Amino acid sequence: MSRASIVVLVLVCVAFAASWVVRAGANEGDAAVRDAFLVTLAAFLTLAIFSFMYRDNPYYKFAEHLFVGVSAAYWMCMGFWSTIVGNLVPRISESLSDFFQVPYSGGGLDFGLFYFSYRYFYLIPIILGILLLMRLVPKAGWISRWPLAFIVGTFAGLNLVRYLQSDFIIQISASFVPLFVDWHGFGHFFSGLSLAANGQFVAMLSNLVVFLGVICGLIYFFFSKEHVGWFGGASRLGIWILMITFGASFGYTVMGRISLLVGRLTFLFGDWLGIIG
Amino acid sequence: MKHKLKLILVLLLFIWGTAAAQSDTAPGDAAIAAPSIPPPAPVTNLQATDTDNDHGHAITLTWEKSTDDGAGANAVVAYDVWRWYPLEMDVVDSLRQDLAATRDAVRAFRIDLPRAERALEELQEDAAKLNTTRFRVAVPDVPGFTLTVDYALSKLADTIAYMRDNRPILMSRIKPEQQELAQALERLTQAHAAFPQNGEWRTIGKALAGATSFTNTGSKDQTSSDFFPDYSDLYYRVEAVTIDPAVRSEAVQVGPVQSKGQWFHTGKIPVVLFVVMFLVFTVTFVQLAKKGTDLYVRPLSGIEAVDDAIGRATEMGRPILYLLGIGVATEVNTIASFSILGRVAKRVAEFQTPIIVPCYDPIVMAVAQEVVKSSFLDAGRSDDYRQESVFFVTNYQFAYVAAVNGIMLRERPATNIYMGKFMAESLLLAETGTLAGSIQIAGTDEIAQIPFFIVSCDYTLIGEELYAASAYLGREPVLLGSLKAQDWAKAVIMVCALMGMVATALGWPAFAHFFQVTG
Numbered sequence A: 001m002s003r004a005s006i007v008v009l010v011l012v013c014v015a016f017a018a019s020w021v022v023r024a025g026a027n028e029g030d031a032a033v034r035d036a037f038l039v040t041l042a043a044f045l046t047l048a049i050f051s052f053m054y055r056d057n058p059y060y061k062f063a064e065h066l067f068v069g070v071s072a073a074y075w076m077c078m079g080f081w082s083t084i085v086g087n088l089v090p091r092i093s094e095s096l097s098d099f100f101q102v103p104y105s106g107g108g109l110d111f112g113l114f115y116f117s118y119r120y121f122y123l124i125p126i127i128l129g130i131l132l133l134m135r136l137v138p139k140a141g142w143i144s145r146w147p148l149a150f151i152v153g154t155f156a157g158l159n160l161v162r163y164l165q166s167d168f169i170i171q172i173s174a175s176f177v178p179l180f181v182d183w184h185g186f187g188h189f190f191s192g193l194s195l196a197a198n199g200q201f202v203a204m205l206s207n208l209v210v211f212l213g214v215i216c217g218l219i220y221f222f223f224s225k226e227h228v229g230w231f232g233g234a235s236r237l238g239i240w241i242l243m244i245t246f247g248a249s250f251g252y253t254v255m256g257r258i259s260l261l262v263g264r265l266t267f268l269f270g271d272w273l274g275i276i277g
Numbered sequence B: 001m002k003h004k005l006k007l008i009l010v011l012l013l014f015i016w017g018t019a020a021a022q023s024d025t026a027p028g029d030a031a032i033a034a035p036s037i038p039p040p041a042p043v044t045n046l047q048a049t050d051t052d053n054d055h056g057h058a059i060t061l062t063w064e065k066s067t068d069d070g071a072g073a074n075a076v077v078a079y080d081v082w083r084w085y086p087l088e089m090d091v092v093d094s095l096r097q098d099l100a101a102t103r104d105a106v107r108a109f110r111i112d113l114p115r116a117e118r119a120l121e122e123l124q125e126d127a128a129k130l131n132t133t134r135f136r137v138a139v140p141d142v143p144g145f146t147l148t149v150d151y152a153l154s155k156l157a158d159t160i161a162y163m164r165d166n167r168p169i170l171m172s173r174i175k176p177e178q179q180e181l182a183q184a185l186e187r188l189t190q191a192h193a194a195f196p197q198n199g200e201w202r203t204i205g206k207a208l209a210g211a212t213s214f215t216n217t218g219s220k221d222q223t224s225s226d227f228f229p230d231y232s233d234l235y236y237r238v239e240a241v242t243i244d245p246a247v248r249s250e251a252v253q254v255g256p257v258q259s260k261g262q263w264f265h266t267g268k269i270p271v272v273l274f275v276v277m278f279l280v281f282t283v284t285f286v287q288l289a290k291k292g293t294d295l296y297v298r299p300l301s302g303i304e305a306v307d308d309a310i311g312r313a314t315e316m317g318r319p320i321l322y323l324l325g326i327g328v329a330t331e332v333n334t335i336a337s338f339s340i341l342g343r344v345a346k347r348v349a350e351f352q353t354p355i356i357v358p359c360y361d362p363i364v365m366a367v368a369q370e371v372v373k374s375s376f377l378d379a380g381r382s383d384d385y386r387q388e389s390v391f392f393v394t395n396y397q398f399a400y401v402a403a404v405n406g407i408m409l410r411e412r413p414a415t416n417i418y419m420g421k422f423m424a425e426s427l428l429l430a431e432t433g434t435l436a437g438s439i440q441i442a443g444t445d446e447i448a449q450i451p452f453f454i455v456s457c458d459y460t461l462i463g464e465e466l467y468a469a470s471a472y473l474g475r476e477p478v479l480l481g482s483l484k485a486q487d488w489a490k491a492v493i494m495v496c497a498l499m500g501m502v503a504t505a506l507g508w509p510a511f512a513h514f515f516q517v518t519g
Helices: A003-026 A032-053 A058-092 A094-100 A118-136 A138-174 A186-191 A200-220 A229-272 B002-022 B027-033 B088-130 B149-193 B266-290 B301-316 B332-351 B362-378 B397-411 B425-435 B450-456 B465-474 B477-505 B509-514
Strands: A108-110 A115-117 B044-050 B058-064 B078-086 B136-138 B146-148 B199-208 B213-217 B234-241 B252-257 B320-325 B355-359 B390-392 B415-421 B439-444 B459-462
Touching (some): A003 A032, A032 A058, A032 A229, A058 A094, A058 A118, A058 B397, A118 A138, A118 B362, A138 B266, A138 B332, A138 B362, A138 B477, A200 B477, B058 B252, B078 B088, B078 B149, B088 B149, B199 B213, B266 B477, B301 B439, B301 B459, B320 B397, B332 B355, B332 B439, B362 B390, B397 B425, B415 B425, B425 B439, B439 B450, B477 B509
Parallel strands (some): B355 B390
Antiparallel strands (some): A108 A115, B044 B058, B058 B213, B078 B234, B136 B146
């Protein structure tokens, strides 16, 4: 560790302690010291992440590892409590439900001669989960491919129908737009020509853009034919329409990101430094 | 004398009141005795049918509006819908509530008994430590309320004894109560068939003026208070109601009708037809590809750059970073990314270049490990495969970004490949990759993220190019066949869009109706 690094570390520690003391003095109540520590820690971690803009450094590494470790542990706990305890346990065992203090929600089908409990269905995910863990056993690792194949295959099949419905058929019917809206001849069209948003001209123009956008966009994504001649021209028009759409989307999303930055700056200058109210 | 006077006054009032009520010329009293507006006309052509395309447990009522709907002093403001309930339904409800209460009590005892036992032990220990019982204990959740320790000890002991004695009794009650409920549920069908004996009409909902239908749905769960029995005779009534709730039309009755589930959802017929069409296309082109027919696929610059990028990494002696995004293994874009990862890993194995695959999801990691392992095996370099090169980072989006950004700056990969589902992290990752001086190739079908990749990556696969990439890289018959099938499906869309435009212009709604998917 170089001398400069030690000096910076000492300065950071002093600044942290000073901030803690000052914030604790500014706060009131029993939890003043604890709240001051938490605000100072949050500000320190925010600045540590921002320091990445300069270059990779030990403070960024500390914040990164802390963030990754805490989040991984958090999601593991969430996975256990929401998936296993929250979803599985209430469906398979009443006594386990009582143990974890979650409401039992078992059910079944009464066939008269015998009662079939739904809980047996939930043995399937338990078995698949155990098979998935078999990859931890070197000799039996191949077994874990079975649940993986089941998961990927099942959802690929389910998604085929879902996407075909939402991204194919519904999109086709949405593109059925008339190119001539409220058409009573050229005389009527030119006499009432206006750029009003609900006017005939704008309605026809937007329908034309929708129609051309769909056709030319599809031509751009047509891979079986070389994009030359009129087909290439339509493809180029398609990519232009896509790029204009992406540009609008880019600007819209950047505005959202700016608001996130404003949120962090408000925290630093308001909650931590108290400069803004 | 006083009582006699009272009696005479009451008699006089009674006689006057009777005469006034019979008189036609008393407007004030007429308003009290008769409704201010005439009753509206009832609905006509009331029909009750099993709701189509569902799993049962629903009945749809349709009718033609009352002639007074929407106009006049007695205008209809709503339609009251009634259903005939056999009294057996109340028995079922009552048994269901009893069973739930017993279960709750057993559960509460199971949780509270150990707590009470612990509290008793702690209190006894405190008393033993202090060597006295002359102190008071605070009652939890009741601020400022205390009890003498002797009283608290005796109360706790009583409670524990009560719970120990009664818990087995309560538990033994569950099974008979379950059986009783099951028997009552079995009796429901006969009870419904006994209409109109042993039952009553109950209002189940309201349809606003102008409505001509109402759907009565319920739960299929027999233990739910909202249970709706299938295959039972149900009877309904509809009444038109005016602004004065007391003034309503004559009730129109319909029934019996039974609800049941359907095997086929007719509203999804277009989906089936397109699935079959797509299946035919795929099978045909896969067979053609297997027979060796040359199926042309236009070059994709982003994919052609992959080989160059791997070569660059090999020459520089630096690794390749491959990111599958933040999707789960069941999403289409992640599945496409697995396929591309397989091709990239095979080339990487051939060139003996290191590959790093940090994963966001544990299942994705497991699949990615298998894919990379198989690719190394296919390349004949299974010994070079390192399982730790494909690893799980975290399931939290921005923590994942922080970790990957750190890897980019520390490992300095020569090439970053982003394929799959990316959200807000797309620009954070791609910008860091640019700072690290890596060649970057991205591909996603997330419309909102494509612009960020376009501005910060060297090559970007837009939308469906991601799916085409795997077929283009591998040129395997199955993938190539499915890519061709997709192209033909796009041709069908273009033809349909053209026909739809013409049909709309000519006012033929039937064509557009064919594409209406319900449910």
